[in-house]
Amino acid sequence: MTIEVRGLMRRYGGVAALDGVALAVGQGEFVALLGPSGSGKTTLLRSLAGLEFPDAGEVLIDGRDMAQVPARERGIGFVFQNYALFRHMTVFENIAFGLRIRPRRQRPGRAEIARRVEELLALVRLPGLEARYPEQLSGGQRQRVALARALAIEPRVLLLDEPFGALDAKVRKELRLWLRGLHDRLGLTSLFVTHDQDEALELADRVAVMRDGRVVQFDTPEVLLARPADAGVAGFLGDAAPVACEVRGGQAHFAALPPVAAEGVRDGRAVAFLRPVDLLAEPGAGAARVAAARQDGRGVRLTVELGGMLLEALPAQGWVPQRGEACCVRVLGARVFPA
Ligand SMILES: Nc1ncnc2c1ncn2[C@@H]1O[C@H](COP(=O)(O)OP(=O)(O)OP(=O)(O)O)[C@@H](O)[C@H]1O
Numbered sequence: 001m002t003i004e005v006r007g008l009m010r011r012y013g014g015v016a017a018l019d020g021v022a023l024a025v026g027q028g029e030f031v032a033l034l035g036p037s038g039s040g041k042t043t044l045l046r047s048l049a050g051l052e053f054p055d056a057g058e059v060l061i062d063g064r065d066m067a068q069v070p071a072r073e074r075g076i077g078f079v080f081q082n083y084a085l086f087r088h089m090t091v092f093e094n095i096a097f098g099l100r101i102r103p104r105r106q107r108p109g110r111a112e113i114a115r116r117v118e119e120l121l122a123l124v125r126l127p128g129l130e131a132r133y134p135e136q137l138s139g140g141q142r143q144r145v146a147l148a149r150a151l152a153i154e155p156r157v158l159l160l161d162e163p164f165g166a167l168d169a170k171v172r173k174e175l176r177l178w179l180r181g182l183h184d185r186l187g188l189t190s191l192f193v194t195h196d197q198d199e200a201l202e203l204a205d206r207v208a209v210m211r212d213g214r215v216v217q218f219d220t221p222e223v224l225l226a227r228p229a230d231a232g233v234a235g236f237l238g239d240a241a242p243v244a245c246e247v248r249g250g251q252a253h254f255a256a257l258p259p260v261a262a263e264g265v266r267d268g269r270a271v272a273f274l275r276p277v278d279l280l281a282e283p284g285a286g287a288a289r290v291a292a293a294r295q296d297g298r299g300v301r302l303t304v305e306l307g308g309m310l311l312e313a314l315p316a317q318g319w320v321p322q323r324g325e326a327c328c329v330r331v332l333g334a335r336v337f338p339a
Pocket residue numbers: 012013015016017035036037038039040041042043044195
């Protein structure tokens with residue numbers, strides 16, 4: 001199924017939660033809505049689900065305008081933060097609920113419901129847990145039950161609001177990869193809200209970056225990192241450090257770093273956004289000093305001190321940096337915007 005919204009507006013008192021949102025999602029895409037708190041992500045997701053009705057604009061699902069159609073008639077599955085399971089119902093009843101609320105004509109019989117619940121539990125890899133209550137499950141298990149409940153109606157579109165928000169980092173990582181696999185296998189079109197950029201960049205085919213009730217950029221993770229639409233997006237993604245510079249003739253000049261290409265940027269004061277992968281530190285008598293070097297899951301993370309700034313950089317291959325050691329920093333690339 002395809003999803004398209006045009007000119008979506010939603011005001012709460014004086015606040016424009018959605019301020020003219022446009023977005024077109026293709027069949028089979030896995031899309032992240034990413035943005036700071038209050039940027040309108042949840043309001044957009046709820047408008048797609050039919051839990052919120054926009055003041056103006058269109059919500060097209062497979063080309064049909066759904067803006068005023070209630071949630072249960074949209075055939076969309078949704079999963080919210082904090083599981084939102086019914087605490088007084090067993091796992092079986094929670095999942096069956098998704099089937100029992102279907103319009104009468106499509107509602108399956110008792111035996112068929114039991115068969116479907118069993119199938120869904122196998123799908124989310126929780127067989128045999130149907131008699132448990134939510135409080136007898138771990139956070140990750142609860143979230144998978146919530147997903148099974150959403151999938152019970154066989155939706156073609158799945159909407160998820162911070163689905164892994166309450167889980168610890170390891171479970172979160174496992175579950176999101178598993179969810180991506182499930183999306184692919186079932187041929188769903190999915191949108192999920194997150195304010196975790198790693199999650200968005202790792203999982204999504206495309207990421208819609210939201211700010212102040214608008215989608216400011218909608219692109220693949222690669223394009224977002226390489227060509228952010230504006231300084232706001234550049235600063236929000238990829239752990240980029242903003243460094244003041246001066247552009248002259250297509251080059252950005254810094255006080256303490258070598259110049260770097262800034263093609264197409266007009267001459268004058270500017271800001272360069274430098275990610276750790278943009279800076280290569282090498283041992284040698286340079287103006288920089290190693291402020292910290294630590295090992296994490298991805299390799300050595302190096303912090304260098306240079307002209308009063310602290311910048312994250314990659315160490316040259318084979319070099320084991322020591323704190324306080326002098327070094328030189330090369331700039332491999334930068335995203336530069338007029339100040
Ligand atoms: N029911 C409501 N009543 C009044 N204001 C609301 C309501 N729902 C949302 N808002 C406001 O609309 C704006 C967008 O909110 P929304 O929840 O969509 O943002 P968000 O990007 O999902 O934020 P978060 O990441 O914090 O969940 C915010 O300023 C919020 O305070």
